[in-house]
Amino acid sequence: MSLQNLSDEKLITDTKMWNEKEEYCTRQFLRHINEVNRRRLFCDDKTGSLFKYIRKNFNKSDSETSRRVLAAKTLRHVPCADKALANKQVTLTNLAEISNLVGNIKSGKKKNEILGSIKGKTQTQTRELVDKLTGVKRATRSKTRAHSDGSLRIHLTLMGETAKDYQFLKEQLSNKGIYKSEDIIGHAINSTAGLIRKKTIGIGSRKSKKLVNSRTISAAIKKAVITRSGNKCENCDSKYNLHFDHIIPYSVSKSSAIGNVRQLCSNCNSRAAIVALSQEKMDLYLNKS
Ligand SMILES: [Zn+2]
Numbered sequence: 001m002s003l004q005n006l007s008d009e010k011l012i013t014d015t016k017m018w019n020e021k022e023e024y025c026t027r028q029f030l031r032h033i034n035e036v037n038r039r040r041l042f043c044d045d046k047t048g049s050l051f052k053y054i055r056k057n058f059n060k061s062d063s064e065t066s067r068r069v070l071a072a073k074t075l076r077h078v079p080c081a082d083k084a085l086a087n088k089q090v091t092l093t094n095l096a097e098i099s100n101l102v103g104n105i106k107s108g109k110k111k112n113e114i115l116g117s118i119k120g121k122t123q124t125q126t127r128e129l130v131d132k133l134t135g136v137k138r139a140t141r142s143k144t145r146a147h148s149d150g151s152l153r154i155h156l157t158l159m160g161e162t163a164k165d166y167q168f169l170k171e172q173l174s175n176k177g178i179y180k181s182e183d184i185i186g187h188a189i190n191s192t193a194g195l196i197r198k199k200t201i202g203i204g205s206r207k208s209k210k211l212v213n214s215r216t217i218s219a220a221i222k223k224a225v226i227t228r229s230g231n232k233c234e235n236c237d238s239k240y241n242l243h244f245d246h247i248i249p250y251s252v253s254k255s256s257a258i259g260n261v262r263q264l265c266s267n268c269n270s271r272a273a274i275v276a277l278s279q280e281k282m283d284l285y286l287n288k289s
Pocket residue numbers: 043048233234235236237238264265266267268269
């Protein structure tokens with residue numbers, strides 16, 4: 001039936017009904033992606049993260065995906081947020097805004113208080129509250145645009161200590177002939193990424209142990225695994241949060257030889273442990289993120 005033939009009253013009633021259905025579906029979607037996350041099922045799809053899994057499999061943009069992933073995270077940390085969302089006391093966007101805040105707080109009471117304080121608030125008011133509680137001031141949101149050649153165009157405003165650190169870096173790096181803002185920021189990003197990778201991989205962080213029949217994976221084996229993997233997760237190709245993993249658990253294989261060691265990102269590592277050990281056992285360690 002064409003909508004053009006509906007009465008005004010019916011059209012308004014139906015529009016409200018479809019909105020209710022859409023909101024219900026969104027809440028169900030959040031519940032389901034949280035369960036997918038608990039099982040780390042996106043690793044079976046070789047996507048390595050819930051965000052990439054949704055982007056790949058569902059027709060959603062980066063911002064739609066990000067909003068859902070972050071709102072779902074809030075639901076994990078503050079279960080009563082589901083009811084607040086159903087009662088239209090909070091929006092999906094506002095739940096997404098507080099996700100990192102409630103994720104970093106241990107007290108359940110405090111998490112509930114934060115949820116209570118955003119009820120009926122606009123996105124701007126919620127963001128201001130988050131800034132106040134975290135002590136981080138954001139003047140404007142950075143705008144990022146990806147180009148087809150792989151480059152990113154970013155508009156951003158640096159505030160407070162970050163602005164001071166930028167000035168400090170500028171002074172220091174100008175001695176090395178680096179004075180353009182894009183080169184200074186590029187240098188800072190590359191240095192930080194290098195430090196994080198080194199920390200994650202742990203190369204050079206401890207003395208090399210040559211034995212392969214030790215639970216400790218030697219530096220030589222780590223280097224050989226990195227050469228094989230291209231320093232990526234050997235399941236999903238992610239470059240972040242990489243770990244070395246015994247393919248057959250050391251307790252069974254008693255081997256840390258290269259054939260029994262692989263590089264996995266933390267999510268694929270968790271998924272492998274869920275499959276090997278059981279969801280129940282791994283629930284004790286997971287779901288903190
Ligand atoms: Zn992975």
